[in-house]
Amino acid sequence: MTTKGVRRPLGLAPTAVLLLGALYCLLPVCWVLAASTKTRGELFTTNAFAPGTGLFSNIADLSAYRDGIFWQWMANTALYAGVGALLSTAVSVLAGYALAKFRFFGRNMIFNVLIGGILVPAVVLAVPQYLLLAKAGLANTYWAVLLPSILHPYSIYLARIYASAAIPDALLEAGRIDGAGENRLLRVVAVPLMLPGMVTIFLFQFVAIWNNFLLPFIMLADDERFPLTVGLYTLLATGANQPALYNLVITGALLSIIPLIALFLTMQRYWRTDLSGGSVKS
């Protein structure tokens, strides 16, 4: 309310940079939108951004491909991303809260190891994880993709930062004086305060697992368990002597981002600062 009437002049350079950035991000999406409406014949022969006439026949073809295995892949991806992101958020919040609010032996060491973990790209770990899970007899199962997704150092780091900023020590102390146990404090005080952070972590992980390619590619042998990324890749890389099924892949790519967009639009409202943010006067 205080900024009313003090409108800053429109910064020309920043706006231009942002517009360019938006264009850079949105152009490929527009292309996928336009290309998925084209039939095989139209795909490479008509203007790149001109809509075609085959969206529904593409979707029908895709649904008919190998008795609708595309939808099986979609369900698999939803399972991997949904369950994986939920478990990962739970682990991250517990770990981050503990690291932020409790002093115990080895706390800094654990945190430093986690920071180190952030620096190791998940791609590097995929093959060792496969060999480990193969030994445990879990390769080529749903667990093979779910288990490695659960522990995510960056999410724990994020949860710790968020917990130390969003949960005032005074509030926890007040709770303890009032006789609340640690479990109750976590449930009633910590988790509600961390909700916006949890949503962020959940979305990050959901998107990361949804788009993950290498891990499921290595872990899964049975195409009934493939997620969308690996499944669509089998349509694209069909061997040297088969034409790639471009129009099906592009349509599949479009259908596969719709749930992500829907998720973002619905989860956005959790990102507002909550009322309890001002519960302590400091």
Add this chain to the structure above:
Amino acid sequence: MRTKRLRLVMSAVLVGALAAGCSSGGQEETPQETGPVELTFWTWAPNMDKIAAVWNTAHPDIKVTVSKQAGGDEAAAKFLTAAKAGNAPDLVQAEYQMLPSFVAAEAVADIKGEVAGVRDQFSDGIWNLVTLGTDGVYGLPQDSGPMMFYYRTDLFTKYGIAVPKTWDEYAAAARTVHAKDKTVYLGGFSSKDPGWFAGLSQQAGGQWWSITGEAWKVGINDGPTKKVADFWGGLAKDGVIDTQAPWTPEWNAALNGGKIMSWASAVWAPGVLSSNAPDGKGKWAIAPLPQWSAGENYSGFWGGSSIAIAEGSKHKQAAAQFASWLNTDAKALDLLIKEAAIYPAAKSGQALMTTAPEYFANQADFWQQATNIAGTARGFTFGPNVNVAYSAYKDAFDKALQNKSSFTDALGAMHDATVADMKKSGFTLAS
């Protein structure tokens, strides 16, 4: 004897690539079978599950489960990783150029004894691709990609050129066409398709790898291959052939719009043409590749794959039985052609192809011609690190195209990179 020594030498490869601590599969004595044998089969051929279903109905004692995989280099890496972890499928589709790396990693079995009965179903050129020039047999050929010359009949008439019988005639025609219309090219050179270049080198008589005793010999820059590189280098330097990257929308548009009049490609090209250049339907025809000297009649292979059996498989006998059925039985070959849309490697399978592809409706004898050409195709032994050689090809020739520098040097760079990698991996090289 020779293969045994070869294996010893080659066992060093790929160990470094994978972390330690992996069990290497149960390949102990075959246990007593109880109940039906279950086989898993990794392939990227479409509709293979339907073909396997036909087998399963006829053979209740051997049940094959197909798992459709992606093709290409990544598929090979995935199989090698799975083999290291002891999780390999019983049967795996292997591109011919990838088979040696599987053999070197001891991931696939020598099935010489199991498949001796079907040897005469395949031509010598194709059989050599699964024996690697040794006494062993490391897979059964499934499909093959003999190379041939695809051209636009209407445009050849329009520009007044004849189908080139030799590469010299091809070069002359390329200059003629480009002089008449600067936007049109007779054909193209692809720095993105090492398999294409390998096929043309096979035609010229190149021998990129060979095994003598226990040592590998690398001949990527041998005389015949140099001849091929120089030939395309000269045309590219003069700008009379198209050098843009193929398989891009621009290339598709050029092919579709008649800006590229011919394509030295393989037997699987009709599928590509019909989807990427739909407007050319009925205007293309095939002929044998131009030859290096008049009167010769050779071709090479671009693409194609075999079915190999994993060393870790507990049911090698049953797997070999299925692989033999799949690639030589008349009913299976018919299904491969109709359902999986492949060009079978077996001679009897090639004879089954009678109706010309719809796209080539104007050329009724398409398959007869193709079969004749397939008989003239000669392959060469691929080495254990084809992926390294192939990526070196892309790097070196991309650079040569960009800087308009010598193709001979690019070939030399490819050769050196391949040799250096083999040394690093612990192979013995013949000097």
